[in-house]
Amino acid sequence: MAIHENLLGGPPPTRLPDESEPRTLLEGGATPAEVAARFPTFSLAWALLADDAFARGSVVESYAYARTGYHRGLDALRRNGWKGHGPVPWEHEPNRGFLRALNALARAAGEIGEQGEYERCTTFLRDSSEAAADALS
Numbered sequence: 001m002a003i004h005e006n007l008l009g010g011p012p013p014t015r016l017p018d019e020s021e022p023r024t025l026l027e028g029g030a031t032p033a034e035v036a037a038r039f040p041t042f043s044l045a046w047a048l049l050a051d052d053a054f055a056r057g058s059v060v061e062s063y064a065y066a067r068t069g070y071h072r073g074l075d076a077l078r079r080n081g082w083k084g085h086g087p088v089p090w091e092h093e094p095n096r097g098f099l100r101a102l103n104a105l106a107r108a109a110g111e112i113g114e115q116g117e118y119e120r121c122t123t124f125l126r127d128s129s130e131a132a133a134d135a136l137s
Contacts, residue, residue: 011086014077016094043073044097050104059111066104070121073098090132099125099132 022039026032032048039045046069053062077088077098088095106121126133 011083013087013089013092014080014082014095015089015092016076016080016098018094041072041076042097043069043076043101045069046072047097047100047104050101050108054104054108054111059108062104063108063112066101066108069097069101070105073101085127088128088132090129090135095129096132099129100136102128103132103136 019039019042022035022042022045025035025038026045026048032045032052035042036045036049046065050062050065050069053059053065082088088099090096090099102121102125106118106125109115109121110118122133125136
């Protein structure tokens with residue numbers, strides 16, 4: 001039996017491909033803004049921008065960055081076979097940008113009083129990856 005096999009017949013886990021160039025730029029010291037400008041589909045850069053803005057107290061800015069990273073991540077998931085539900089494993093490093101953006105969106109939504117969006121995003125995160133929800137809480 002394969003690891004992560006769903007015995008209930010649900011969709012298989014979605015694993016995004018590694019985007020080595022933007023990842024290497026971040027690891028080499030490029031700012032998230034530089035990476036997002038050069039690679040606007042790279043969710044991790046948007047998630048980092050959202051985290052930075054939130055830490056500065058710029059919640060609306062954080063919300064905007066998180067929403068961008070979230071939507072870029074949804075696009076990437078769909079391009080890689082995701083059908084709107086199913087596991088997105090935190091353990092697979094390239095998935096973490098999307099999962100971090102989703103978490104940042106939930107956090108910012110909660111702060112600006114968007115309770116429904118906060119609840120949807122929080123549930124979506126836990127449904128996608130319990131490990132991500134635990135790691136990011």
